Each structure stands twice: as structure tokens, then as C-alpha cells.
Amino acid sequence: MLKLFNTLTGRKDVFEPIEPNKVRMYVCGVTVYDYCHIGHARSALVFDVMRRYLEYSGYHVEFVKNFTDVDDKIIKRAHEQGVACEAVTQKFIQAYHDDMGKLGVRQASIEPKATEHMAEIIELTRTLLKKGLAYQVDGDVYFDVAKYPEYGRLSKRRLDDLQAGARVDVDERKHHPMDFALWKSAKTGEPSWPSPWGPGRPGWHIECSAMSIKHLGETFDIHGGGMDLIFPHHENEIAQSCGATGKEFARYWIHNGFVQINKEKMSKSLGNFFTIREIFEQSEWSEEVTGEILRYFLLSTHYHGPLDFSDQALAEAKSALNGFYDLFGRLAEPGGNAMPDQGLDRSIDRCRATFRAAMDDDLNTPAAIAALQVLRSDANKLFGNDLSTKERQRVREKFQSLGNSLGLFQMDLDKKWQFKKEIVGSGTLQAGAATMTGIGTVFTPLSDALIETKVTERNEARRNKDFIQADEIRKYLADHGIIIEDKPDGTSRWKR
RNA sequence: GGCGCCGUACCCAAGUGGUAAGGGAGCAGUCUGCAAAACUGCGAUGCAGCGGUUCGAACCCGCUCGGCGCCUCCA
Structure with missing residues (x-):
């Protein structure tokens, strides 16, 4: 029985999908104006693991993850580089797929783009206007938060509290400072689409409502993203969607914690971030090995908590994985003729049970990994017992099938894992006070x-x-x- | 000012009322020509501190100290 921490209720809820055996989930992807950093990787990975585990648990998962491809930052970037917005978005969507692919993050079932859903966005905006939940000012359309009494239910904030401390640009045209744009009128030099309110482009929040409703229906099971999206992004999505449909929007809201550098949030504005590709470029290990190290590292902490990124943490992940791959290598050797070992079945059963209990408990990946470590230890003990070839394969397959939910241990056994460094990584990465140093030795590969x-x-x-x-x-x-x-x-x- | 999170061994990290999982590093030993791997053993009488509730608390309550996040674009 899977339990998930639901931001909406503030506790772990038993997960029950609307339709038995089927899960519909939506995750906020990225705004494609730059390369992704480890924080993006963590979020993508967390929901990739959620999807994989739901599938492992027998659900059919319909997984939608969007790309925000119309936005101020994209426009700015395009102007800086003197290229069209599409050139920017195309480039970084490609980069996203490359980077996440290296991490073993599977593509979503549907990866919609905001620019391809203008009709739905306009329709939703029109509905909100018709219902009196939005108002038009010149060519802009704003959501009227005061008209939605439940505003703040996700982030547990009251409008009054927000007003008190927020440094809000005083826009006299807005009814309430927290009113947010559904549609922004076009300024010269910006991409725009025709609408009943004149040419313009959608606000940030409306796209996710429009796309999730279109692809998953008005009410669906899981909506996820980073902690920082709780407010205002997801709060606004709820207001718009529920306001327009009169129905519940997403039932389980899941948010992952941040990746930090020296206990501080990793972010663009602080300048203390590592991009995924920097890490791959500087890694002393092959792409496949680096991907798995990163993955292991990111899953070694529960998704809800903060996670401190460091050179040392990656090294520890590597050491831990060495132990697994060393065992896998030995398991691939032909075995002996000893009688089947009863202890093996017990170990495997216990591992599976512990692993599932951990994952069922709000995707407790560190506890799940610990279960795999125990099996590793058991298998090593039994190994000296002359396990047969068949038994060895069975153990290896168990690691592969359980590891699949985490995206671990899928690598070919054929010496793909690297125990010794062979790749040059002579650079030093610097981000804030943290550094990553790669000092590699070049080996002439032997056949x-x-x-x-x-x-x-x-x-x-x-x-x-x-x-x-x-x-x-x-x-x-x-x-x-x-x-x-x-x-x-x-x-x-x-x-x- | 409002809302919220966190503080478990040298490091990372589970555990949320029943007597401290797991990993990494370290030390010692077994095995070995040597080595590596593996295995065995050692390692928090204590979970930031102080009170309280309880037969019993790392887990519940209160206070204190320390670190951080959101309230503005942000995974």
C-alpha cells in the first residue's frame, strides 16, 4: 500500500488512483532557456522513480511533463543572442533530453509545449472571464484571487499574510496585489498570438492548467514539482483549474526538496550551481558510470529533504556502487555444483519485502537502497558457498528488477563498470564556495x-x-x- | 512580519512511542606468495540543549540554541 506525502493535506496519504490500475500524473518541467543543473536533475529523477515504481507496482502510468517555451527569460536570452525564441527553446529542449537521458531519466508519455496549446490556454482564460474569476485590463487578463475563497489552501497561506510582507510592485490596475496574469498583451519585439483580448502571450501558470487538463482530464491523480513551485505556481494552478472546472484538480501534490551547496539552495541567482553537463564533462568516469553515480547519489536521500551536493558525496556514491558491481561481476562467472541454498531464497524474499515497504512509505529510496545493500552482503556471504550458475543469475536478476525502479543496476555486465579511472578530468569546477576537482590519469586502453x-x-x-x-x-x-x-x-x- | 523545514557516529543517511537500519571512511583479524575482493570484529549508554508527558521518547509537548527555505522568476 503506497503512501505519499501530500502537500495539500500536509500528511502521508494512502495513494488511491481515480481509476484502478491507472495513474495519471503531471510534473512541471523546466523553462527552456538554459542548461539544467543538478537541482533540475533531482526533480526529474524523483518523478522518474515515482513513475517507475508505480509501474513496478502494476499501474499503467500516463505521465505528462511539460516544457515552458514562452517566457520572459527565453525572450531575453533570444534577444541577447540575436536569435529567434524557437532557436533557444529548441536548443535547450534538446539539451534537456541529452542530459536527462544520460541520467537514465525516461521521457514522459507526453511532453507538451506551451506554444502548442494556445487554443486551450485561450479557452481556459475565456472560461475564467465568463465565470467572473478573471478580469481584463487593456490587453491583459488577470486572475482575481479574491474571488477564489480557497486561495492559499496548498501553500497554507492567507491572502492577508501575503500582503503584509510581500514586496509587490504596485500595479494600480490590479484588484489585488496577488492577482496574476493569465494573458499578457504583446510588447514590440515579443512573440505573440492572437486572442480575443488582442495579440499577446500566456502567463506562466495558465499553461500547466491548460496542458494538464487537456492531456489528463480535469481531475487527475498526481501533480509534482520542486518545493519552490508550491507558491505561487501550483497555488495559482489550483485556483485557475478549480475555478474554471468547478472540480478538484490534482489529488496528490508532491514536492521534492532542493539540492544545496554548502547548505544553501542551489540556484541561478546565487550562482552556486553545477550544470548536469558540466558534471559529465568533468567526470573522471565514463558517461554511463557517471550517470549511475549521480543517480545513486540523488536517491541516497529522501526526496522530500534537502540534499547537499559535493565532490565527496559523489565519491561515496561511487564507492558504494563499486561494491555492487564487484558482486555482479563475480555473479556473472560460472558457478559450482553445490546444492541449492535455502538461505538465498530467504535473503531475496526479505530484500524484496523490505524494498517494497520502503518504497511504499513515501518513496523512501535511502531505505530501499539499504535493503539492496543487505542483499549484497547476504549474496557475498553465500557466494563463498559455491552458488550455482543458475542461482547467481537469479540474484543478479533480482538486483536488476528491484534496481529498475530506481534506474540502478541496469548496466550491461560486460565490464562496463569502471573500477579504475581511465578518463581525463583535469579541470576544476567552481560554484560558490564549492569545488569539484577532477584529476585523472590517462591509460592506454588494452584490448x-x-x-x-x-x-x-x-x-x-x-x-x-x-x-x-x-x-x-x-x-x-x-x-x-x-x-x-x-x-x-x-x-x-x-x-x- | 507571515508560513514552513532541518539539527542522528569522522562523513552521508534511515528510523517518528518499545529500547539506534544501511553506506562511506578508519582500525584489527581471516584468506592470500604478495595483493585485491569478500568475510569477521571494533565504533553513537545516546539522537543540538534544557524541561515536561509516559511503564517506556531520537520519536509527543514546551522553551532555548544553531542552520536553511518560501512569501519575487526559480526544480
Whole structure:
């Protein structure tokens, strides 16, 4: 039984979708005017994991994630670079897919763009006007927050409180300072669309209402995004949507915590952010390995809390993953002929049960990972017990199937994991007070065949007690990024 | 000013009333020609501090200290 922390109710609610076996979820994507940073990665990952776990739990998930492709910042960026807005948005949508793809974030079922939903946006705005919940001033249309009595129910704020401290630009044309734009009249040099109120473009909040209603219906199950979207973005979405339809909008509101640098929120304005691509570029590991390290790191804290990003944290994630991949490598070797081990079944069952209990409890990924760690430990103990080939495969498959909800352990076993650094990462990334340093060594990659030959040679030498020769060969391989491990039977395994 | 979050070992991090998961790092040992991996053992008599409720609290209540977020675009 899955429970999710619902911002709307302020507690963990038992998740019950409107339609049995089907989940409809909407997540606020990004405004495409720049590269994504780790904070964006975390949000995308959290909801990717939610989707994966819902699927694992047997639901069919209809997952909508939008791109905001009309916005002040996009216009500004386009002007700065002397290009069309579409050039900017296209570029960064592509970049988004590239970056998130490297992280193993699956694309949503539908990824709508604001610019492609003008008809729906205008229609929704028209409805709100007709219902008296919005008003027109010149070519602008504003939502009238005072007309929506439940305004503030998500963020637990009262309009009076907001007024007290907010430094609001006094716009005399607005009825209430918190009224927000549904439609903005066009200024020269800005992209615009025709509307009943003259040429203009939509305000930020209305697009999500229009797109979610169109693709998921007036009431759907889950709406998610970063904590910072609770107010005003999601509050406004609720006001618009409920105001227009008279129905409940989304039933479960899920918000992820921030990524921080030295305990401070990572943000564009503070300048203390790392982009996803910077991290990949500076990484000492291959793209696949880096993706998994990042993923493991981002899931090692519960999604609701803050998460401090650091070089050391990534290194710890890498070390933890080494343990798993080391085991996977050994599990891929042919096994012995011992009798089936009863303990294995118990361990696997226990892991699955613990894992599911953790994930069911508001997607407690750190606890879920801990369950996998326990299985790793159990498997290592049983390994010395001469597990059969079939049993080894079974363990490996269990890691793969449970890990799939987290997007972990999906990598091919064929030596894709890197135990030793082989990629140059000689730069230093600086963001605020934090740094990421990459000091890599370049190895000339050796072919598998050559490695095998060397390993055979070395074992020949070892049989002849020529340990000087054996150690020389090991040194040679080590200098090329190859680690040798001797097995009890006189043969050796190697890994990069 | 309003609303809210957080403070668990050297580091990361679960646990939200029943006697402190897990990982990383470290130390010691087993195994090994050496090594690596793996395994075993060690590690918070205590969960920011002080009171209170309770048979029992890291978990509930109150106060204090410290850190942070939102209220303005922001994942």
C-alpha cells in the first residue's frame, strides 16, 4: 500500500488512483532557456522513480511533463543572442533530453509545449472571464484571487499574510496585489498570438492548467514539482483549474526538496550551481558510470529533504556502487555444483519485502537502497558457498528488477563498470564556495585479448613461483588501469 | 512580519512511542606468495540543549540554541 506525502493535506496519504490500475500524473518541467543543473536533475529523477515504481507496482502510468517555451527569460536570452525564441527553446529542449537521458531519466508519455496549446490556454482564460474569476485590463487578463475563497489552501497561506510582507510592485490596475496574469498583451519585439483580448502571450501558470487538463482530464491523480513551485505556481494552478472546472484538480501534490551547496539552495541567482553537463564533462568516469553515480547519489536521500551536493558525496556514491558491481561481476562467472541454498531464497524474499515497504512509505529510496545493500552482503556471504550458475543469475536478476525502479543496476555486465579511472578530468569546477576537482590519469586502453594473454602469462609465472615476473605483469596491467584478483583455484579475474 | 523545514557516529543517511537500519571512511583479524575482493570484529549508554508527558521518547509537548527555505522568476 503506497503512501505519499501530500502537500495539500500536509500528511502521508494512502495513494488511491481515480481509476484502478491507472495513474495519471503531471510534473512541471523546466523553462527552456538554459542548461539544467543538478537541482533540475533531482526533480526529474524523483518523478522518474515515482513513475517507475508505480509501474513496478502494476499501474499503467500516463505521465505528462511539460516544457515552458514562452517566457520572459527565453525572450531575453533570444534577444541577447540575436536569435529567434524557437532557436533557444529548441536548443535547450534538446539539451534537456541529452542530459536527462544520460541520467537514465525516461521521457514522459507526453511532453507538451506551451506554444502548442494556445487554443486551450485561450479557452481556459475565456472560461475564467465568463465565470467572473478573471478580469481584463487593456490587453491583459488577470486572475482575481479574491474571488477564489480557497486561495492559499496548498501553500497554507492567507491572502492577508501575503500582503503584509510581500514586496509587490504596485500595479494600480490590479484588484489585488496577488492577482496574476493569465494573458499578457504583446510588447514590440515579443512573440505573440492572437486572442480575443488582442495579440499577446500566456502567463506562466495558465499553461500547466491548460496542458494538464487537456492531456489528463480535469481531475487527475498526481501533480509534482520542486518545493519552490508550491507558491505561487501550483497555488495559482489550483485556483485557475478549480475555478474554471468547478472540480478538484490534482489529488496528490508532491514536492521534492532542493539540492544545496554548502547548505544553501542551489540556484541561478546565487550562482552556486553545477550544470548536469558540466558534471559529465568533468567526470573522471565514463558517461554511463557517471550517470549511475549521480543517480545513486540523488536517491541516497529522501526526496522530500534537502540534499547537499559535493565532490565527496559523489565519491561515496561511487564507492558504494563499486561494491555492487564487484558482486555482479563475480555473479556473472560460472558457478559450482553445490546444492541449492535455502538461505538465498530467504535473503531475496526479505530484500524484496523490505524494498517494497520502503518504497511504499513515501518513496523512501535511502531505505530501499539499504535493503539492496543487505542483499549484497547476504549474496557475498553465500557466494563463498559455491552458488550455482543458475542461482547467481537469479540474484543478479533480482538486483536488476528491484534496481529498475530506481534506474540502478541496469548496466550491461560486460565490464562496463569502471573500477579504475581511465578518463581525463583535469579541470576544476567552481560554484560558490564549492569545488569539484577532477584529476585523472590517462591509460592506454588494452584490448581484452591482450589482458587475457597477460593474465595467463602471469598465472604461468605464479605456478612456477616466479613471483617477480608475476608482480611485474600485475604492475604493467595496473598501470593500464586493470585490476587483477586471484581466485583460490589459481586462476584470476580482472576488471577495469 | 507571515508560513514552513532541518539539527542522528569522522562523513552521508534511515528510523517518528518499545529500547539506534544501511553506506562511506578508519582500525584489527581471516584468506592470500604478495595483493585485491569478500568475510569477521571494533565504533553513537545516546539522537543540538534544557524541561515536561509516559511503564517506556531520537520519536509527543514546551522553551532555548544553531542552520536553511518560501512569501519575487526559480526544480
